[in-house]
Amino acid sequence: MYKIAVIPGDGIGKEVMEGAIDVLEGTGVEFSFTYENAGDECLKDCGYALPDDTLALAKKSDAVLFGAAGETAADVIVRLRQELDLYANLRPVKSYPGTNAIFQDIDFMIVRENTEGMYIGVESENKDGATAKRLITHKASQKICDYAFKYAITTGRKRVTGVHKANVLKITDGLFKKTFYEVAEKYDTIESNDYYVDATAMYLLTKPQFFDVIVTTNLYGDILSDEGAGIVGGLGLIPSANIGDKGALFEPVHGSAPDIAGQSKANPIAMILSAKMMLEFLGENESAKAIDEAVLKVITQKNILTPDMGGNSTTKDLAKSIKNNL
Numbered sequence: 412m413y414k415i416a417v418i419p420g421d422g423i424g425k426e427v428m429e430g431a432i433d434v435l436e437g438t439g440v441e442f443s444f445t446y447e448n449a450g451d452e453c454l455k456d457c458g459y460a461l462p463d464d465t466l467a468l469a470k471k472s473d474a475v476l477f478g479a480a481g482e483t484a485a486d487v488i489v490r491l492r493q494e495l496d497l498y499a500n501l502r503p504v505k506s507y508p509g510t511n512a513i514f515q516d517i518d519f520m521i522v523r524e525n526t527e528g529m530y531i532g533v534e535s536e537n538k539d540g541a542t543a544k545r546l547i548t549h550k551a552s553q554k555i556c557d558y559a560f561k562y563a564i565t566t567g568r569k570r571v572t573g574v575h576k577a578n579v580l581k582i583t584d585g586l587f588k589k590t591f592y593e594v595a596e597k598y599d600t601i602e603s604n605d606y607y608v609d610a611t612a613m614y615l616l617t618k619p620q621f622f623d624v625i626v627t628t629n630l631y632g633d634i635l636s637d638e639g640a641g642i643v644g645g646l647g648l649i650p651s652a653n654i655g656d657k658g659a660l661f662e663p664v665h666g667s668a669p670d671i672a673g674q675s676k677a678n679p680i681a682m683i684l685s686a687k688m689m690l691e692f693l694g695e696n697e698s699a700k701a702i703d704e705a706v707l708k709v710i711t712q713k714n715i716l717t718p719d720m721g722g723n724s725t726t727k728d729l730a731k732s733i734k735n736n737l
């Protein structure tokens with residue numbers, strides 16, 4: 412029995428979470444779900460965007476399922492990543508047939524460093540302007556590169572591409588690049604290469620099929636994964652995992668989408684695929700595969716889809732249909 416912390420949060424977070432829990436219950440794997448609050452609404456109701464009880468629950472669970480937080484995202488999700496030391500952010504970029512993906516044959520994984528880089532929040536102002544510090548350590552670089560190569564081995568991927576800008580940021584990105592190749596040497600069955608981040612942004616549009624696993628620093632990973640979402644048909648389809656040594660959190664890449672919240676229009680697939688990544692993390696690979704296949708089936712059958720995919724079904728009906736196809 413797995414202990415899962417469920418934090419639906421704001422807006423469509425609640426709606427897509429309901430769908431994902433429904434699908435998880437259809438897998439036959441045994442879970443005990445405990446719900447807690449976080450986000451904008453929670454701040455209004457209790458004075459905290461991330462209450463201590465929610466943080467404590469997240470820390471003692473086997474895994475966390477997270478929906479979305481609106482304006483308070485930095486106080487909720489960025490803090491959860493730090494508090495749980497979730498150093499690896501995994502964002503799969505995969506195209507499904509028949510969707511409005513720009514390319515139909517894409518399947519790669521972005522492994523983003525999640526604890527340092529441009530996101531340490533050390534900014535200052537002086538009379539001339541402002542400065543942001545960017546931290547790259549050997550330890551964190553080694554840990555994330557090692558994670559990427561191990562991931563490649565366990566999932567049967569063939570190549571890991573290290574992405575940086577070491578020609579300009581010679582010291583910080585120079586260290587990341589050097590560490591990448593230091594780690595690559597230990598994994599002689601996996602091909603390795605490196606690209607500059609600007610070139611990578613272009614290659615994602617000109618030869619996205621080249622990529623298998625990308626490993627990169629925090630900000631580059633953030634930007635490239637949104638580009639990835641763009642080339643495979645939008646935010647409603649992209650899940651993510653935040654992994655640490657002692658815990659993990661799974662969330663869709665999209666936010667609370669206030670423009671469609673409360674209208675049963677949200678696509679639950681990003682959240683359902685996040686739950687699938689949780690099953691993989693827990694070692695429940697057969698159930699994860701069953702969800703993957705059910706999602707593919709429902710997308711290709713085309714009769715039950717949410718408006719973002721050109722259908723007119725509700726969040727609940729799409730989730731139910733995936734559950735029925737397990």
Ligand code: ATP
Pocket residue numbers: 423427479480481482646647648665666667668669670671676677678679681719
């Ligand atoms: P937040 O501040 O919480 O990130 P946002 O306004 O940036 O909210 P996002 O959730 O990031 O909104 O979504 C951006 C756009 O993509 C919105 O127009 C939204 O309706 C659409 N969108 C996001 N997620 C989904 C989904 N699951 N299903 C359908 N449309 C979605």
Ligand code: MG
Pocket residue numbers: 665666667
């Ligand atoms: Mg957003």
